Amino acid sequence: SGRCQSDRCDHGAGTGEKPHRRKLRNTVTGFAITLAAEALHCGRHGTVRTVLKLAMSIK
Incomplete structure (x- = not known):
């Protein structure tokens, strides 16, 4: 996606957590x-x- 996944970054503001990130961090x-x-x-x-x-x- 290329979008920032930090909620402190305006690139990803309001997009919430990405499903692939939830799986990855396991x-x-x-x-x-x-x-x-x-x-x-x-x-x-x-x-x-x-x-x-x-x-x-x-x-």
């Missing part, structure tokens, strides 16, 4: 890939915030 590798993709795309919005948000969503 594995460590998938989580790492998702994390890297979001950090690369949304780096200017604050990588630390993205990491914290993803870490919280995993629990």
Whole structure:
């Protein structure tokens, strides 16, 4: 899709969580890939915030 998956990024505002992301993060590798993709795309919005948000969503 190429759209940002962080709700703090205006590229993906209001789009909600993507189904493939929900499946991906069930594995460590998938989580790492998702994390890297979001950090690369949304780096200017604050990588630390993205990491914290993803870490919280995993629990």
